[in-house]
Amino acid sequence: MTYFLFFLSIGLITALALVAKQLQQSKNDHTLAQQRLKEADKRLQEADQKYGGVISREDSVRELDTQIIVLTDRLKQLSQQSDIEEQEISAKSSALKAKLQGLEEREIVEAFGFYESKYDFQEAQEYKQRLDETRAQQKQMIKDKQAAVCNTEWSVGGSAKEGKKMTDNFLKLVLHAFNGECDASVTKVKYNNVQTMENRIRKTYEDLNKLSQTTHCEVTSRYLDLKLQELWLTHEYQEKKYQEQEEQRIIREQMREEEKALRELEKAKQDAEREEGRYQEALEKARQDVESATGKAQQKLFVQIEELQKRLSEAEANKERAISQAQLTKSGHVYIISNIGSFGDNVYKIGMTRRLEPMDRVKELGDASVPFPFDVHTMIFCENAPELESRLHKQFHERRVNKANERKEFFRVSLEEIVKVVRETDAELKICKSEITFTKVAEAADYRKTLAEERQQSTQN
Known part of the structure; x- marks a missing residue:
């Protein structure tokens, strides 16, 4: 029993010694682990201090990359939207240009208003x-x-x-x-x-x-x-x-002009016949009186008879001229007139009249339609006035002031050119019955007086 207790004590002590040894070993291991943990923590802190900025920059780079991707996508969207808007603006711009082109036609009608006829019908x-x-x-x-x-x-x-x-x-x-x-x-x-x-x-x-x-x-x-x-x-x-x-208006105007000319000729004929009758009666009476008169009275009657015979001849000539001109339906005067105050230099009206007094027609033209009276450069009596006028108009057709209305008989041409064509036409047709003379310098009295007054006013001011 004693040995059993001894051996039990020995075993218990041995066991306790082993347990104490294991506890010490565990303690040592724990202490070592704590030391290693501290060392690892220390190394981690040092690494964080040394490489923490790098890690932060990497995060920033990743964040920036993300933003770049987002912005790139947005830029693509804006670019696509810009292309669409550009196409729309281009289409609107083209439409506006087309409308503008149409509107501009009215502004440049003088230069661009020409229309080429698609058809060629006569009536x-x-x-x-x-x-x-x-x-x-x-x-x-x-x-x-x-x-x-x-x-x-x-x-x-x-x-x-x-x-x-x-x-x-x-x-x-x-x-x-x-x-x-x-x-x-x-x-x-x-x-x-x-x-x-x-x-x-x-x-x-x-x-x-x-x-x-x-x-x-x-x-x-x-x-x-x-x-x-x-x-x-x-x-x-x-x-x-x-x-x-x-054309009808021109014909009607020509008819009115013809009728007016005929009325004037008829009136001139009647006036000449009346004058002829008066002078004839006076002459007969003077001849009867001269038979019974003597001395100075008779001599005075002879002078009176001579004067009456002269006037009677003039009246007979006037009557014959009126009758002759009425019978010649194409006879008349071709006139060349200018108005430098209204139209400037080298612009002439080439017209024709069958009036017995052709200047009446020129006065009519200058009555109210223009600010200054016309100056006459020539007045040519022709047996075929329409032919001479037509030749002149055709020769200078491209020089018309108004190319859209041929009734406006104004031409931008020199007087020398007109003289040349008139003489050539008369040499060919022999239609001019009066001497062809031209006044080259226009008097333009009212116009020149106006210029003088304007210069005087300008000097006074």
Whole structure:
């Protein structure tokens, strides 16, 4: 028992020693771990102090990269949006330029208002007939449903019938819009906007067909051509009517001038016949008186008879001249006149009159239409005045001041050129019955007095 207790004590002590040794070892291991932990913590702090900035920059770089990606995407979106807006602005700019081009035509009509005729009919009635035919063709195209067409058979709710009804209504709407614009253009067409109205019709045609693309509908090009023909024919018909009216006005004016000249000639003839009768009676009476008179009284009667015979001869000559000029329907005076105060130098009116007193016609021209009276450079009596006037007008046609209205007989030409043509024409036709003399320098008295007064006023001021 004692040995058992001894051995038990020895074992217990040994066990306790082993446990104490293990506890010490564990303590040592814990202390070592703490030291290693402290060392690791210290090394971590040192590393953080040494490399913490690098780590922060890497984070910043990653953040910046992210922002760059976001901004790049945004830039692409803005670029795409800018391209779209640029295209829209370009389209609007083109449209505005087209409108501006149309508006500019009116401003530059003198230089750009020329219209090249598409037809060459001789009379207005021919234009009217062709215009009626063109409008009849348009009506037939509408009737045949060829003015506007749809290239797709649509259906509505599965019904082809309803689709056709919808298509027909849409085509009617398109044609109504197109015809309205065309009618407005045709109504407004004038010599100075033909191209503008043509562009307006073409633009309407393009816009309506563009809007109708989604439905596969369109106004046909043939119908457009007929509308343009209507525009051109309307314009040329108006121009031809105006020309014919001008020609009729010229004829009426010539007739009035002829009637006035004939009245003057008839009056001159009657006046000459009355004078002839008075002088004849006075002469007969003087001859009777001279038979019974003597001395100085008789001598005085002889002088009176001689004077009466002279006046009677003049009256007979005046009557014969009036009768002769009335019988010669083409005889008259061709005049060359100028008005430097109104029109400037080297501008001359070349006209003709059959008046017995041709200066009456010149005075009429200068009465109220111009601020200064005309100066006469020559007044040539011709047996065929219309021919001489016509030759001069044709020779200087390109030098007309007003090229749009040939009734305005003013020409920008030198007097020497006019003299040359007059002499050449007379040498060929032998029609001038009076001496061809010209006054080269215009008196222009009122105009020169006006200039003198203006200079005097300017000096006083």
